[in-house]
Amino acid sequence: MSMDSDSSSSFPFGGADQRSFRQITRDRLLFEMLRSTRKSSKSTWKVLIMDKFTVKVMSFSCKMADITEEGVSLFAYSCPTCQEKPPLYKKAYVFFSSPVQRELVAHIKKDSTVLTRIGALSEMNLEYFAIDSQGFITDNDKALEELFSESAEGSHKYNACLNMMATRIATVFASMREFPRVHYRVARTIDASTLTTLRDLVPTKLAASVWNCLSRYKSTIPEFPQTETCELLIVDRSIDQIAPIIHEWVYDAMCHDLLCMDGNKYVQEVPSKNGSANERKEVLLEDHDPVWLELRHAHIADVRLMYGCMKR
Incomplete structure (x- = not known):
């Protein structure tokens, strides 16, 4: 991880993979998730159950026709219990959008009534919205308030917001199978008498959190690169104070x-x-x-x- 002052870098998507960013996301959802259930299931049709967040993740990358072509006949937004007798569903294929706590996995493994009904248990590491072919958002519309307002100092929302953004940014690289070298803007004070605030440290803390997530991927994601393959530049709005007040005319x-x-x-x-x-x-x-x-x-x-x- 590198510390930069004022620098710029291009952001290569997918290395040699020439698919668009949205296409990579779509393929992961349709093939890596939905189509993978065909290997161990004889059922032609499936029920897809999602929470509100994953509904939005999928809607940004897939059309309804794409999903139904993979054998999904029904959508639901509330999770059925595995304690139903007789069970409503023969098998459950569980995919987590973000890393799941090891304690939860251990708890599932200990429950034989649940374990026999689990067809798959996998971490997708896919928590971002692919808004177009080369862009994504982490969907935190309160980030400016929680990170840069006066009340952010000492607030638990500050760390929670940073950790959430870092996790979702890291899942972008998990999807592309890229391990970036992380550059960030170091907080600089005007003179020795000026205190460095938490607002000044946003790029530093975000970069550290992203790096921690990426480092875990090296041992948890198959075929994830073990050395850096691209560049990630993290800066805050202070490097360009004019852009927020210039209206876009595109x-x-x-x-x-x-x-x-x-x-x-x-x-x-x-x-x-x-x-x-x-x-x-x-x-x-x-x-x-x-x-x-x-x-x-x-x-x-x-x-x-x-x-x-x-x-x-």
């Missing part, structure tokens, strides 16, 4: 600013064909839409010109 940013979107979903009201009340229509602005791919990173003025050409 089409993607304008859509999210003006359309009150829910993630990548935009709901609009359109006149009904029979002349009655307006109908609600959902539009997904995603990579499968060729128009969205062409326009998303263009300046809004250029989009108007291109849109005018397409209409003509």
